[in-house]
Amino acid sequence: MAVLGAGRWVLRAVSPPPAVCHQAKRYLLTEEILKLRDFQKKKLAMVYHVYGKKDLYFQSVNDKLQKNRIILRSELQTLLHLCETPADVEFAKQVIYRYHEENKNVIFGEFRFGPIFIRLCYDLDLEDAALELVKDQSLGHFFHDCTSFNILMDMLFTKGQYERAVDVLLEMRQRKIKFSKDTYILAFASCYKLNNSDSCKICSTLLDEIEMKDSWLPTQAACFAVAFALKQKQFRAAKTVYSQIRNSNGKLCKNLHLLVKLHNNELEDVLHVLEVAVAATGPVFVRKPEFSEDVMSAIEEKLKHTELERRFNQVYLDLQNSGQISVLTLDDMLCFTPHEHRQNLNLFKKRKVSSRTFRSLQSALLVE
Numbered sequence: 001m002a003v004l005g006a007g008r009w010v011l012r013a014v015s016p017p018p019a020v021c022h023q024a025k026r027y028l029l030t031e032e033i034l035k036l037r038d039f040q041k042k043k044l045a046m047v048y049h050v051y052g053k054k055d056l057y058f059q060s061v062n063d064k065l066q067k068n069r070i071i072l073r074s075e076l077q078t079l080l081h082l083c084e085t086p087a088d089v090e091f092a093k094q095v096i097y098r099y100h101e102e103n104k105n106v107i108f109g110e111f112r113f114g115p116i117f118i119r120l121c122y123d124l125d126l127e128d129a130a131l132e133l134v135k136d137q138s139l140g141h142f143f144h145d146c147t148s149f150n151i152l153m154d155m156l157f158t159k160g161q162y163e164r165a166v167d168v169l170l171e172m173r174q175r176k177i178k179f180s181k182d183t184y185i186l187a188f189a190s191c192y193k194l195n196n197s198d199s200c201k202i203c204s205t206l207l208d209e210i211e212m213k214d215s216w217l218p219t220q221a222a223c224f225a226v227a228f229a230l231k232q233k234q235f236r237a238a239k240t241v242y243s244q245i246r247n248s249n250g251k252l253c254k255n256l257h258l259l260v261k262l263h264n265n266e267l268e269d270v271l272h273v274l275e276v277a278v279a280a281t282g283p284v285f286v287r288k289p290e291f292s293e294d295v296m297s298a299i300e301e302k303l304k305h306t307e308l309e310r311r312f313n314q315v316y317l318d319l320q321n322s323g324q325i326s327v328l329t330l331d332d333m334l335c336f337t338p339h340e341h342r343q344n345l346n347l348f349k350k351r352k353v354s355s356r357t358f359r360s361l362q363s364a365l366l367v368e
Contacts, residue, residue: 028185028220029154030338033147039081039119046081054082061095071099080116089120089129096133100142114148122155130155131164135171146172146180153186157193165190166199181218184210188217188224189335195231203228207241219247220338226256227334235263251326252333255295259330262302270299271311278318290326291319292333 031037050057061079064071076092076099083089096117114134121130130152134143143149149172156165169187172179179187187206191199203225210217217225222245229238242260245253254273261269277289296316303312319325326333 028157028189028335028337029150029182033182034119034122034151034154035115036119036123039116040123043081043123046078047084050078050082057082058088058091062091065094065098070102071095073099073103076113077116080113080120083120083124086124086126086129089124089126092117092120093129093133096142097139100139104140112145112148114143114145115151118143118148118151118155122151127152127155127159127161127164131168134168144175144177146177146183149177150180150182150186153183153190157186157190160193162190162193166194166202169202181221184221185218185224188221188228192224192228192231192334195228200228200232216244216246217241219245219250219253220334223252223256224334226260227330230256230259230263233263235260239264251290252330252336254289255292255330255333258291258295259298262299267303267306267308271308271315274299274312274315274319277324278315278322288322288324290324292326292328292330294329296325 047054057078061071061075063069064075076095079092079095083092096113099113117133118130121127133139134148134152149168153165153168156162156168165186169183169190172183184206188203191203207217207225222241225241226238226245229235229241239260242248242253242256248254248257254277258270258273261267261273274291277291280288296319299312300316303309316325
């Protein structure tokens, strides 16, 4: 990696710190995972802290690069939170390479720079820079955590770069990084969007592995798998995957359930589900089941010129009158940001292992 020559860092005119920290868009991951707002707050605080001295700080770090002096962890952390332009990020990449070279054999416990850099790239829309470093084998364990890969996949998914998102997934597999539930959601979502034979093979492999481990898919990941199987006209597979969903009470699951029954020719069951939804009674604050317009269109097409058509037309009219036809498409329902589920009880759990050394905080005498 090329290093900036001495004196090539040009001081720029100092611009005042931004008054408002803009909201970065999110897609499949919750803010609990992305932590973009938290990152932006830290950036804003850092800009105010060094207001008017940012260029001098960058120059001091550049001098360290030229003189082969050690880059401290706090210095790299500050640098990443001061980056505002693609040029800043390019310089930060050089510092990352130097820092990694100096510290590749040092264990930093739970602290990871990888997610910080990926959040920076997400914030500045620099997916190419993020992808370049994540796939660089020379950086070793710098990005050896599923959070960095998940955030990068989410960024690529948001931008419609589904093939590159799948490439990141395969990179995780190659490095034997353990998949989290968010990884599975992003994996099946990207394959669903690609909708080709290669992504179909990836989905099948993932489903087989999950079955072999006797594990279970997160509901949103399973919904993407069902929708993808329906797209590929693998109706039995869609039915099998749907049957494994643990919590199928949501709006998305109910719509997929209708499509699974429809394409498996369980037409009486489809009408029964709709009629029960119309007749559903309960408290005013409990929302009645809603069905997507495109799902209803698929049912209408299937029942056209059959003895069930008139019955469907009546139930459709009833659903429409009761406001149970949603303007959201099935794709809209699939591609939603799930609600955050914070586990506040973790705040009261005492740490048993050092975040720096990974050793027990209890002495050997106390253990005995």
